[in-house]
Amino acid sequence: MSGPSRYGGPFQLGHCHKKGNTAKLHIYMLTRLPFLLLLIALASQSQARIIRIEITSVQSPTFEGKVFGRVGAYEKLRGKAYGELDPNSPQNALITDIRLAPRNAKGMVEYAMDIYILKPIDLGKGNHKLFLEINNRGGKLIGGFNKSNGGNDPTTAAQAGEGFLMNLGYTLAWNGWDCSAAPVNNNLTITVPIARNADGSSITGPSYEYISFDNAASLTYSLAYPAATLEKAQATLTVRDHLGDKPITIPADGWEYASDKTIRLLPTGTPFRQSAIYEFNYTAKDPIVAGIGFAATRDFVSFLRYATADDFGNPNPLANDIRYTFSYSLSQPARYVNDFQTLGFNADEQNRRVLDGIENWLGGASGIALNYRFAQPSRTERNRQNHLYPEGVFPFAYPVLTDPLTRKTAGRLARCTTNNTCPKVFEINSANEYWVKAASLLHTDSRGNDLPDPDNVRFYLISGAQHGTGNETNRGTCQQFQNPTNGEPALRALFMALDDWVTKGIAPPASKVPRKSDGTAVIALPQPGSQTGVIPQAALGWPTIPGVTYTGLITTRYFLDFGPSLDQGVITRFPTSVANRPSYVNFVSKVDKDGNEVAGIRLPPVTVPIATTTGWALRRAEYGENDGCEGAGQYIPFKATKAERVAANDPRLSVQERYRTHEGYVAAVRKSVQKLIEQRFLLAEDGEDYVKTAQESKL
Template structure:
C-alpha cells in the first residue's frame, strides 16, 4: 500500500490539510440550537414524524488543528464562533424511533437523504428534495439530521483579514460544524443557553451518510480526526456513496466566493487539485485513524459503474503507484460495486444518448439496514462484492490519471457482449437486461459523464435491421412476458437472499416487470 509520505504532491497535501497531523481533543461545543420552523412530516409505522428547521451556533478553541483558526476573531470567552442551518426529521415522540440518528451530509447545499433512501422507482428523486417518497427512513424509525457545512451554502464560517485587507474564509470549520452538531444530538441534554436537545435520551448510535462530494467529505472528515469529540467517537458507522478515490480540499482557507469543495476533476480540467493529490484508498485512511489510537467507524462504501469511467474509482481499490490488483479492504469496511448504475439518475440531462435509468435506491435501503445492524447488533453485512476491472489504456471516454500520479493505472469494469458490466451487485434489471446500462455518455460534460447512458435493445429483429443494431432483440431474448418476469423474479429472490434487496423492493421490481409494455401487440 502506498504511503502518504512518498506521494509526489506532498507539499500540496500539507497545504490542504490531509497531512495536518494528530488533532488535539476537540474543545468545542454547540452553544445554541434555534428552531425557526416546526411542522408535521406525516404518519409512519412508528407514529407521527415532525420536521424542524433552524440554526445552530457553536464555538471552537482557536488552538484546534484547523488551518488559520487562530487568526479568526474571538468572542468574550476567547473562542471562535460559527453558525449553520440544520434540519431535523424525527418521531414526535423521539423514543418511538429505532435509536439511530442518521446525519446526512448535504452536497453543495442540497440535502440527499430522501433521494438516497426514500426515492420511488418510477420517478427517482434528485438531490435537494425533502419529499416523503416511499417513507422508508421513517417507517424504519430513523431520526435524520441535515447539517449545512459549506461556505455559501448555509454555513457561516469564521473569517480573518490578511495583511492586504483581503478576507479569508476558514473552510476547515465545515468539518467541526458537523462533528459538533452530531455529538450534541447524540449525547447532550441541552445547549449552553438551556434549549433542550429534542433527541435527548432517544439516540444510541449515530450514522453518517454522504454521496459524491459529501462522500469525499466523510472520508476527509475521518482522516483528519473529526470523528472524535472530547474523547467520544461521533459516528459509529458511515454510508459512503460514489466517492470515487477522492478527498475534499477544504482543510484550507480561501477568499471565496466559491467553496473549495465545489469543483472536481473532469474531462475539461483533469488536473483539478486537491481531490486526487492525497490518500486514495480506504485502507490508507483507516490506518491513519488507527495510528492515532482511534477506533474507526464501520463503513459501507458503494460505487457505480460510471464512477470508474469519470471519477477514477479504480484508484480507490488499487492505489496510484501503478498496481492493478485490489489492495486489502480493512475489516471494518465493506465495498459494493453496483453493476450498471450511474453516478446519478438525471433523466433531464442533455446528452448525446438517453440518460441512464437504473434505479439503485433499493441497494441503498438494504445496505443502510445492514450498517445499522452491524453497529447496533454486531451482525456483519454481506461480504464485499466488486466488479472485475481491466486497464482503460488510452480510451478517450475515460478520465485519465492526473500528472501528479504518473504511475497510476486507471481501470474500468469488464463488460459482456451487450455492453453491460460484469460482476458486482446485480439488480434484476441487470440480470435480465432490456438494454445496455451505464454506458459513457458524450459530450462528456460534467453532467453527462456522471449521468451515463442507457441504450435500449431493439424490440424485434425488424427494429434491429432498421437501426443497424447488432444487439439481440428483446423478443428473441425473452420469448414471452412470462419468460421475462420469471427471470426477474428469480434474480430478485437471489438478491434478496444475498442481502442486497428488501422484500418490499423485490415486489415493486417484479410488478414493474409484469407491467412492461414490450409484449403488447402494437396497435395497427
C-alpha cells in the same frame, strides 16, 4: 457578516461561493426554558459540548400528521447553531488558516450554521438511531431513500413518500457545513470567518476558475473570491473548444473585470462560447476558513449523541435517546465524508466516536477541496469538468500505504485507528465513478493492485449506473439517451445491512467491485500530454454498436503539483497542465457481449437487460463533440425483434430472442430479484416493485 461578537470583541464572517480546550457549538432555543443551574454546571464540566442552539420554528406534527407505523407522527425543528473553536486544540489546529481567523474575547473562533431535525414526537417509539444526511451544496437529497420527491423543506404527506426511514423510527438531522451553499430555497448554510494576516491586512494568493457554459447566452462569470487587484496584467484568461486542444490566451483587450468578483468578455455583450473551456488564473484575497465545516458536523452530532443540555440549560432535543449514529451522503458530501475521516473528525474532543456507520454513495476515491486556502468545495472533477483542483489528492484508500509518487505514508484509517473511533463504512459507487473519478483507487494501492478489505469497510459497485438516475428519453448534452438505472433499491438494502453490522455485529455482504485478481478489471492507459486516458475497446469487451461512438475516454488520476505548502492547505501554484506528470493506476469493470458490466451488484436492469447501460457517455457536436459527458451514462436499447436487429447490423440479441414471451421476461426478472434478496442487496418490497414493473411493461 461583521459586527460585535456576542461574546465581546470584533469578528468578521464570510462565505465561499460557487458559489485541551474545546470546540464549542452554541445552541439556544427560542422557546426559552428556565435556566437550570445544575445542568449548566454539568454541561460546563464537559469539553466538546453544544453551548447554544436557536430553534426558530417547530412544526408538530409535520407531514400533515401522517402516522408512520408504530412510531407515530413526526415533528420538525429548524434553527441555527452558533459555534466556537479553540484554534490551539490539536483536533482543530489542522483546520487550514484557523490560527489566522479573528477571535472573540475568549480567544475562540466563531461560526454559525443552519440545523434541521425530523424526529418522532414520542422518542420512546423511535429506534434511538440518528440518520444524519450530509447535505449536498445545502440541499437535502433524502427523498429517493424514502421514495418521495423530498424537497428542501419536506412538509406534506406526499413529501414523506413511503417514509422508509420514518417507519423504522430513525431521527433525521442535517446541518450546514458547506460555505459555498447559496442561502436560497431552504438550503442549509454555514457562515465562517475570513482569515487575516496578523496585522489585519488581507491575505492574498493564487486562485483558479474552470469556466464552461453549455449555453450561448452567458455574459458574465462570478469569481469565488474577490480579486486582490484589477490589473489585468496580473491575471490570465484562456480558452479552448475541446479538452485535448491547446489553451489560447485571450488578450487583455478581450476581457475585463466587471467588478472585483466578476469578469466578462469584450466588447461588452459578448457571450462566452457555448461549451468552450475557459480557465482564469488570478490573485485572490480574503480566504475564508472553510475547513471549519468539518468541525461543525463533528460537534453537532456529538452534542445530539452525548449531551444533556447546552450551557444555558436548554435541553438537547434528543437528550438520552441516541444510541447509534449513521450518516448518508450522495456525491459531493460523500467526498466530504472521505476527508472527514482522513482528517480525524470522527473523534470528538473527548475522543468519542461521532459516527458509528457511514453509507457513502457516489463519492469515488476523491476528497473535497474544503480544507484549503481559497477553498472551492462546490467543484468536482470529471473527465471534462473542473480540472486542476485539489480533489484527487493522496490518500485514496483506507489502509495506511506509502505512495510511490508523493513518498507520503497515509490512509483514511490512520487517525481513527489511534483512538478506536473508526466507523463501519460502505463505499458505494456507480460505474460513472470508476470511469470519471478513478473510484478503483478506493480499494487498490497507487499502482492498481488489489487491497484486502479493511475490517470496517466494504466496497460496492452498482453495475452499469451513471452518476445518479438519468432519463432514458433525454440526451441532455450527450450523444445517447441517459441511463435510468436506479441504485436506490440497493442503497436501502445495504443501509439495513450496515445497521445490522453496527448494532448487531452481523457481517455485511462481501464487497462486489472489479478486481485485477479475478480478471474483471480493465486497466486505464494514460495518454501522454492528455488530461484523460483510454480503455481499449478489445480489452473492455465493448461490442461495436451501430450509431454509438466508442473512444474509451476515461479520467486519469495524475499527481498534480500545487506547491510545497499543500500539506498545510495552502496552494502556492496551480498546475497549468498534466503534461509529463506521473499518474496513478485505475480501472473499470469488463463488460459482457451486450456491453453491460460484469462486476459489482447487477440489478435487474443489468441481469435481465433490455438495453446496454453504461457509466460513461460522450458529448454531442454542439457541446464539445466526443469530450466526456461528465456524470452521464448511456441507455442504448436492444432491438425488439431479430429482423430489426439483423437489419440494423446490431450484434446484441433482440428482446424477442432473449425472452421469447412477456412471461419469459417476467420470470427472468423474478429470478434475478430472488437472488439479489438472498444476497441482501435488495429488500423484498423493492424486489416486488421490480417484478410489478416487469409485469406492467409492454415488452
